[in-house]
Amino acid sequence: MTALKVEIRSGAYYDSTILMQLQSSLGKMPGVLDTGVVMGTDANKDILAQSGLLVPEAQAAKPDDLIIVVKGEDEAAAEAALAEVDNLLTRKRSTEGQAFRPKSLETAAEMLPEAQWVLISVPGRYAAGVTREALRLGKHAFLFSDNVSVEDEISLKKEAAQKGLLVMGPDCGTAIVNGVGLGFANRVRKGNIGMVAASGTGLQQVSARIHQLGGGLTHAFGTGGRDMKEEIGGITAKMGLDFFVRDPDTEVIVLVSKPPAPTVADELLRAARKAGKPVVVDFIGYTPPASRIGNLHFVRTFDEAAALAVELAKNGGKTEAGIEVDTSKFAPGQKYLRGLFSGGTLAFEALLILEDYLPAVYSNAPIRKGHNVLQNSLVSQENTIVDLGEDEFTVGRLHPMMDNTLRIQRLLQEAEDPEVAVILLDVVLGYGSHPNPASELAPAIKEAIAKAQAAGRHLEVVAVVVGTDQDPQDMEEQIELLQGAGAKVGTSNDRAVRYVGELVAKLNPPKDEGPSTEFTPVDIDKIKQPLAGINVGVESFAESLVAQEAKAIHVDWKPPAGGNEKLMSILAKMKAK
């Protein structure tokens, strides 16, 4: 007859790895059919119950208690197995290397003074204390432990921010620093992509895909899943982003998170917008305002994030294939765009794309009713896009795609405005349109540019030609005519408008806000040094560092004061200056 035997051990601390090994060793003993080695939480009791191992004593155990259940072929086998528990728990572990194991972080730091990092994977209730100690020693913290309180996370991160140190976590599963993985991490080649992730397997999936697709990383910083919540305010994410913005080796940045709190998303995206390099944003489940806003590229899955980052990284982070933006020729005071469209939806798309670049663009056909409406369609204000195909212009008059009169008149009018820097036109070819629009528009463009020049200004005219090589107008010739008159010509509204947007945004720069006072920037040079780490908790994390040829030292850690909370807090106070 099979027999179930149980042993409960109260209040003792056991490393999870040791418990897994205990369960495995017990299971291999003669006459043992099944075993359960778990802490006495409700969820664990349910799991025991599913295997038929939940005896009444186990049912009565507290969450702090260790439950050891053995199901034997008979009572003797079960008892023999339980009798071995002490032996198994104290058996010398077979880890090689490291002759002397320091018992404290302080000693470890003296032994490996170049260590910039402390990896912490002790049980949650001890983790904040160890992290505080790491910060006191001036080390960045990789905080794998979960079950750390929000209050502790806030106070740790605020302290770290002041010191220019990163606290990755709590509950941070993974990071890659200078080619070396911390915690769970894939081996990813070095490259020019930097990652900040509030998601462990998100970071792993994206970084692994980046490697699979031929790309590589500078570093990938984890923040812990709670970092981008309202309470924490994304302290680590902001510091990480700021790091990659400044880091010259990083040419593309990837941000990964479950949807951040709106205020945190706002702040991060605003900072990312000024990065001066492309930022791929995968706030999974977050609905972005657009798929693209300037240098921000919003994606929906890890796969897309990796693919886009690798593609952008190939171009050394250049987002735009278009012409280079040069504002040097404009006279002081020239700063506005005037778009004179014959195509209504081209005008609409232009307005939409310009939202990425300019705070306000006025129009007689605005995107949102009543918002940024031109007071008088015939007179532009600041940055303006006019749709000349709107009803007010076409009563008893042919569509502006057929009749260029009004557009030419307006073009010359805009050219005389000393605040105008750029005029944007669409030229729609095809059946039904004017048989040779460039023959009328080109002379007007030439005249407009000459007028501005005579007044000591530089006027840029950009024309989008919509057409095909089979259209009746001869698209090539139309383009040449317009170029001959001095216009820059493209065939993609998207690209032309983005070029104009970048140009005009550069002519209207936002005020510089100066460096952030929220945190001390992380020292780039220190992060770039060969990684060395001090490990406290799950021993295999130290072994992983060594396997990656990083220097590592494992601390033979035990809960301070045998886990006695009162004593612990006295010890902590004594250590603090």
Add this chain to the structure above:
Amino acid sequence: MTALKVEIRSGAYYDSTILMQLQSSLGKMPGVLDTGVVMGTDANKDILAQSGLLVPEAQAAKPDDLIIVVKGEDEAAAEAALAEVDNLLTRKRSTEGQAFRPKSLETAAEMLPEAQWVLISVPGRYAAGVTREALRLGKHAFLFSDNVSVEDEISLKKEAAQKGLLVMGPDCGTAIVNGVGLGFANRVRKGNIGMVAASGTGLQQVSARIHQLGGGLTHAFGTGGRDMKEEIGGITAKMGLDFFVRDPDTEVIVLVSKPPAPTVADELLRAARKAGKPVVVDFIGYTPPASRIGNLHFVRTFDEAAALAVELAKNGGKTEAGIEVDTSKFAPGQKYLRGLFSGGTLAFEALLILEDYLPAVYSNAPIRKGHNVLQNSLVSQENTIVDLGEDEFTVGRLHPMMDNTLRIQRLLQEAEDPEVAVILLDVVLGYGSHPNPASELAPAIKEAIAKAQAAGRHLEVVAVVVGTDQDPQDMEEQIELLQGAGAKVGTSNDRAVRYVGELVAKLNPPKDEGPSTEFTPVDIDKIKQPLAGINVGVESFAESLVAQEAKAIHVDWKPPAGGNEKLMSILAKMKAK
């Protein structure tokens, strides 16, 4: 001294082309410095004022009045020019061809019985009447005219829908039917992309770019800008979409519009979701729920729409590069997915992607708090994704990326459920993770599949391996082990989850709603015949058809009853059956 002379003509009807020619001819007369030939609207008066041509008599003109202003070198020159107006207006127009010009649509239809289309570009107040006549004659209507009332648009489209006829417009600038452009249209090669657009220049820009990028069109249907508004309900868009869904030549569909009314967007997207072919959606300015939902691909600009359509069209419209979905092996009753994840954010992404395929997926870590929560983490319900790395599972236990025990136990448990068809697992490699997870998972997968088979079922196991070729575990070997056990293995969570989503969605088909009763489907064969059209209004549109080698007949149209509204309505009533 220069002189301004003006003439006002009341209540007469003039074709806009003729007015443009009149202005141009007057401008070329000796001693004429400037001219204005406009209808007396406020906007037009403002334009005259800007040129210094707004004399008091013109200021007093009504919107129906034609204003002719001439600025001469002297009074004699201005008067001489005005005296020529009658001559210029009645001068025989120099259009070639077409010996006999019918005066009515009816006669034209008798002369060109194969005409499927009537192109209408008469002034707005006459346009509804002409369109009604076209529908009565069983023709599709291309309605270029604007200033048609919403009431007329609704009644015209309802009548057309009953008859399986398309009313494109009012204010529809462009369409391409069977390679022939109507109104304003670029010459675009034939191909396998079908377009429905509520935007004229949107259709032109996308179709021109499709051509530039090497793609081609079956047809491109315009709907008029108001079609997708609440009042009209997208009647033409729905009929057009339905046409392309049925049309075997169309392999990719593109939908372009300014943001439709939410209800219309909903209905269109629901219909598009069932198209069985990829649909590229560019509702410019609309924030889509995702960048991709099954076969729906949301883009933000015309450029992206064209590029993606061409890319998809190259694959003959196949959206998924993945494995083919085969549900034939499952036993009746097998229909559910069970996802057992070790990576929290992989689970989160899976839940998110599955929203595209399944109405509800339960989880212990749901996307939205309190929504689709698993009642008990240990027991799956219907479709379920469990995150085994959640706190409830990890107290005193190593993370499931290190310890496979729980996952294996759960895997075998799920395999015994007769309603389970697919089990999805992630296998995260790298430093820190289990040194050889497949050595433990593969035997369990094999056992699970065998168990199901023994019970007469087919169990599909899909594993996502996250890793790189430089990871310590030997990714290739891990993949082979899992495949050897009978699992389908991928390295992209996105793609694996989409495969599983399609598979499980196919096992849980929505009820068939039957064919729409809202409209009579448009006859595909009729649209595929060589295009022939009857043109009423702007004459150059007929010339364009002829230039494209389509048969066309131009109607020498005049407002019925000389524009007298009362008489017009009596005539209309007499014609209606």
